[in-house]
Amino acid sequence: MIVKERKKPKELLLLELLSNRKMLSARDYKKYQNLSLGYEGELRFDAYTKKYGEKLIMLNDLLLRHNEQYFQIDSCVITNDAIYLFEIKNYQGQYYFDKDILYKVPNKEIENPILQRNRATSLFRMFLQSKGIQSPLKSYIIFIHPQCTIYQTPLNQQIIFHSNIQSFLTKLNENQYSSKKSQSIVKVLESSVHQEFLPENSLSYTFDELQKGIPCCQCGSMNTELINRTIKCSDCETEEVASDSIIRCINEFQELFPSEKLTSGIISKWCGNSIAQARCKRMLLKHFSKRGETKNVHYIKEEEAHP
Ligand SMILES: [Zn+2]
Incomplete structure (x- = not known):
């Protein structure tokens, strides 16, 4: 059961609209591609959870705040015994870890999702404590793309690859759901979610510079x-x-x-x-x-x- 649905990120939505009506700068285009890929990965994960986890009490796309710090949870599952957090990555290709740094083959360093996940998990734990909720947290990184290989993955880091998702979700689905406790956790989370906001000047555009007309509803073309x-x-x-x-x-x-x-x-x-x-x-x-x-x-x- 999906308690909170995922929405297309605001910045992605705006970039999509803008891309129909102007030539995006190289920086914005890159951002657009990354956001599209990330969102595709999340939707792919949602398709799996719908298929193999129909009992899961699931909240997607949570923007929360603790101690003035915002943090984002891609997906969260509440069972009677624990809360599961998922960070979804749609990386495609070959990667490797070397001393806690993640590289794309051959040698391009990229943001380490383990650090990102650990930060969000730690903030989430403190957030729960501040709300008086005691529940063990289990957090996972999901590499959702079927063509993603990561060499030298650190052990004990709760990482799930595409090939294991089905069995993982099937097993998770066998947990006990919907006790009073999990319902109260859902309520706390629902009432604590912040609306997505865009940092000021993250995108700049004016009415005059945008091409006028009616973009195609299917392909976005202005023809x-x-x-x-x-x-x-x-x-x-x-x-x-x-x-x-x-x-x-x-x-x-x-x-x-x-x-x-x-x-x-x-x-x-x-x-x-x-x-x-x-x-x-x-x-x-x-x-x-x-x-x-x-x-x-x-x-x-x-x-x-x-x-
Ligand atoms: Zn068209």
Whole structure:
């Protein structure tokens, strides 16, 4: 049972939207690739837990804080006897450990996931103690990619490779679940989760520099055109009902520019003027709440209007 689902990381989402509309800098592109790979690995792990661990009480993607320090837990399983933490790595290729340093073959040093895992585990342990929870912690690193080999893996470091995941989860699934104690731990964790935030200036972009238009819902290409009531992609030929495309563009605009006012004028411009302002206005009136009068008319999300 998944108590808390995983969400696409905010930074990955923004980079994905930006990559459709501008050329990412080399640094941002690298970040985009790494985040995509990491997220793919996490989804792959989730697919295994759904298949082999249907009894598991599972919380994914926990951002917690202890002593002013934030730490992230990729996945967490609560059994009656222990709490299991999982750090998921989607490394592909050949690696080796040498004196506590991890290298990618031939000799590129990379961040040691054992240190990262140990930091998160230690903070998590202190966090539990501060909440009065006594439960043994077991933490594992999962190398999820089928083509990942790590030589000289240190012993006793609770590392699981792709080939062992199925048997590990099947065994974990045989544990006893849902005692009162584990329910109370779930409650504490759920109420302690922090919303993901992006460090200021982690990504920089402006409305003017981004390409306007409607990206394809399938491949992200900006080579789309409005034909009757559908948006058609010239690259992959996917078609989407235009009203769905407009809503998608409005949501993208809000993700990228959360502090900008939503108006029919700006959305029409954002869609590359392919959608008339009057039509954008109808969509906004239908799906959002109107605020202000005459020149100050703008729209806000329903849930913000009626919290
Ligand atoms: Zn397409």
